[in-house]
Amino acid sequence: MKKLKWWKIPLFAVLLLLIIAASYVAYVFLSYSRIEDNVSLPTAGNASQAASVGTEYTAVSYNVGFGAYTPEFTFFMDEGKESRARSAESVQECINGVSDIALSYDPDISLFQEVDTDSTRSWHIDQVKMINDKFYAHSDYDSVFAQNYHSAYLMYPLNKPHGASNSGLLTESRFDVTSSLRRSLPIAEGFKKILDLDRCYSISHIPVDNGKEIVLFNTHLSAYGTDAAQGNAQLEMLFADMKAAYDAGNYVICGGDFNHDFTTTSKEYFNPGTDKTYSWCNPFPDSIIPEHFSKCTGYGEMMHSTRYTNIPYGDDSFVVILDGFIVSDNVECTYVQNIDTGYKYTDHNPVVMRFVLK
Numbered sequence: 627m628k629k630l631k632w633w634k635i636p637l638f639a640v641l642l643l644l645i646i647a648a649s650y651v652a653y654v655f656l657s658y659s660r661i662e663d664n665v666s667l668p669t670a671g672n673a674s675q676a677a678s679v680g681t682e683y684t685a686v687s688y689n690v691g692f693g694a695y696t697p698e699f700t701f702f703m704d705e706g707k708e709s710r711a712r713s714a715e716s717v718q719e720c721i722n723g724v725s726d727i728a729l730s731y732d733p734d735i736s737l738f739q740e741v742d743t744d745s746t747r748s749w750h751i752d753q754v755k756m757i758n759d760k761f762y763a764h765s766d767y768d769s770v771f772a773q774n775y776h777s778a779y780l781m782y783p784l785n786k787p788h789g790a791s792n793s794g795l796l797t798e799s800r801f802d803v804t805s806s807l808r809r810s811l812p813i814a815e816g817f818k819k820i821l822d823l824d825r826c827y828s829i830s831h832i833p834v835d836n837g838k839e840i841v842l843f844n845t846h847l848s849a850y851g852t853d854a855a856q857g858n859a860q861l862e863m864l865f866a867d868m869k870a871a872y873d874a875g876n877y878v879i880c881g882g883d884f885n886h887d888f889t890t891t892s893k894e895y896f897n898p899g900t901d902k903t904y905s906w907c908n909p910f911p912d913s914i915i916p917e918h919f920s921k922c923t924g925y926g927e928m929m930h931s932t933r934y935t936n937i938p939y940g941d942d943s944f945v946v947i948l949d950g951f952i953v954s955d956n957v958e959c960t961y962v963q964n965i966d967t968g969y970k971y972t973d974h975n976p977v978v979m980r981f982v983l984k
Contacts, residue, residue, distance in 0.1 A: 841868075
């Protein structure tokens with residue numbers, strides 16, 4: 627038999643690595659699928675009451691950051707180092723912490739984003755169940771979950787892969803939720819779509835004692851792999867549904883993580899002199915907000931709602947306002963405040979709003 631030439635060994639190794647890499651890329655793209663649009667969502671819980679005109683209610687919006695973001699946590703997609711929560715115990719502590727903070731305001735409505743159900747990055751802990759259990763023990767609540775993200779196994783970083791993720795939007799309502807719908811947002815095309823998740827918003831209908839409804843929107847817009855044009859396209863779709871609900875005679879409340887500089891100037895306010903620009907904090911395009919709608923920005927004091935997680939949280943952290951509420955003009959926002967939590971349990975601060983149905 628002829629001897630195997632030595633130079634063929636590294637060649638075979640390179641070819642094998644190329645085959646493995648190509649197979650993995652094929653797996654990612656072949657397994658990719660978008661969740662269907664206009665999907666009815668089931669309601670859990672035991673709330674039964676209708677909302678009332680003239681009564682002040684409290685709403686909270688809170689991105690829980692899949693239970694990973696302690697103040698020291700840095701994320702690899704934000705130029706940080708870590709790809710998973712540090713432990714299952716840390717995830718449980720963070721989810722219990724954000725639940726307790728939200729419940730401390732005795733909310734009538736709570737909107738949570740980035741809630742994992744079965745993800746490698748959060749140690750396969752069902753965070754929907756954890757939050758539901760907390761809320762159901764506190765009072766009679768209805769809950770609605772809309773899956774926002776389901777991904778193939780991401781093999782990066784190689785030393786501790788981010789893995790497969792399943793995540794979404796969770797709505798808690800002290801009022802009876804009669805129906806809910808999941809709407810799929812436009813996302814990036816081509817390779818970028820792998821980074822852009824499977825963005826959506828949920829629409830929940832709550833009866834009011836005057837025969838109308840609160841139409842409640844919970845949203846989390848794109849952050850990675852996007853641009854201003856796509857961000858505007860997502861908002862235009864969202865606003866079209868909000869306007870249709872208002873035109874039908876209803877009260878409209880939308881809350882969540884908009885991945886835009888919500889006030890349009892918070893980046894400069896909190897980071898004076900910065901030259902940093904990120905796609906997830908472009909100024910909010912106020913010009914496309916429909917007539918009869920406005921952002922709730924009458925803060926008692928200015929407080930940021932998220933931090934960039936390239937470094938542990940501290941005085942040098944880049945911070946901005948991404949989270950908030952938008953309401954129709956038949957909803958009076960009587961109070962709104964981003965709450966300083968020191969980012970103890972997530973990379974976001976909660977937004978608390980009080981409102982009255984006119």
